[in-house]
Amino acid sequence: GALVYQYPRRTICKSGTSMRMECQAVGFQATSVAWYRQSPQKTFELIALSTVNSAIKYEQNFTQEKFPISHPNLSFSSMTVLNAYLEDRGLYLCGARTGTANTEVFFGKGTRLTVV
Amino acid sequence: QQQVRQSPQSLTVWEGETAILNCSYEDSTFNYFPWYQQFPGEGPALLISIRSVSDKKEDGRFTIFFNKREKKLSLHITDSQPGDSATYFCAAREPGTGSNRLTFGKGTKFSLIP
Numbered sequence: 636g637a638l639v640y641q642y643p644r645r646t647i648c649k650s651g652t653s654m655r656m657e658c659q660a661v662g663f664q665a666t667s668v669a670w671y672r673q674s675p676q677k678t679f680e681l682i683a684l685s686t687v688n689s690a691i692k693y694e695q696n697f698t699q700e701k702f703p704i705s706h707p708n709l710s711f712s713s714m715t716v717l718n719a720y721l722e723d724r725g726l727y728l729c730g731a732r733t734g735t736a737n738t739e740v741f742f743g744k745g746t747r748l749t750v751v
Numbered sequence: 752q753q754q755v756r757q758s759p760q761s762l763t764v765w766e767g768e769t770a771i772l773n774c775s776y777e778d779s780t781f782n783y784f785p786w787y788q789q790f791p792g793e794g795p796a797l798l799i800s801i802r803s804v805s806d807k808k809e810d811g812r813f814t815i816f817f818n819k820r821e822k823k824l825s826l827h828i829t830d831s832q833p834g835d836s837a838t839y840f841c842a843a844r845e846p847g848t849g850s851n852r853l854t855f856g857k858g859t860k861f862s863l864i865p
Contacts, residue, residue, distance in 0.1 A: 639794075641794070667851040668851070669851040669852065669853070678840075678855055678856070678857045678858065679840070679842075679853070679855040681852060681853075684851050684852060686851075726794075728794050728795070730851065730853070732851055739785065739797050739800060740785070740797070740851060740853060741797060742787070742794040742795050742796070742797075743794050744793050744794040745793070745794040747792075
């Protein structure tokens with residue numbers, strides 16, 4: 636079956652520092668990866684869409700300078716939160732799907748970021 | 752403007768009852784609607800989904816009823832079990848290959864009366 640692993644599950648970083656999170660697709664080719672942030676106040680916020688061999692598209696309020704993403708192959712993606720501050724807290728989710736039209740999006744269990 | 756709305760915010764039923772979770776959307780171009788089940792501390796897991804060409808999708812105790820004209824859908828959970836206690840998110844997607852963009856509702860927190 637299709638599985639998405641995210642690492643680490645939880646992380647705590649000091650305000651102003653950076654942390655990197657990873658997403659691994661198992662059992663299918665993740666041609667398209669979406670990074671979301673889930674918080675109690677704003678439910679799911681789409682950060683960016685990454686498709687292999689295409690430019691990464693960031694949503695309004697999110698930038699490459701703050702959330703650089705790497706999607707080097709069909710099974711792996713990573714995202715870094717640079718200069719993390721309190722408003723960056725939340726559960727970061729990786730949602731992956733194959734390139735075939737209208738296929739399901741599978742999520743990992745997320746990386747919970749706490750900023751102190 | 753919120754594109755996907757869910758109601759109620761929370762729902763509690765007795766074990767064995769049928770629960771109905773509602774969802775409505777604004778954008779008539781949305782054509783795919785997955786429901787995700789999320790337990791505390793976990794990521795959302797795909798539960799069941801429906802495409803706009805259908806008006807009903809059933810998978811075990813979970814059924815989606817879809818009304819395209821009214822831009823509404825509902826998730827019915829029959830014979831509710833303690834393991835069903837979770838937050839359920841309705842999502843919607845625009846058509847187009849490569850579209851990995853899902854718009855989520857704020858969720859319905861579902862629980863059973865102990």
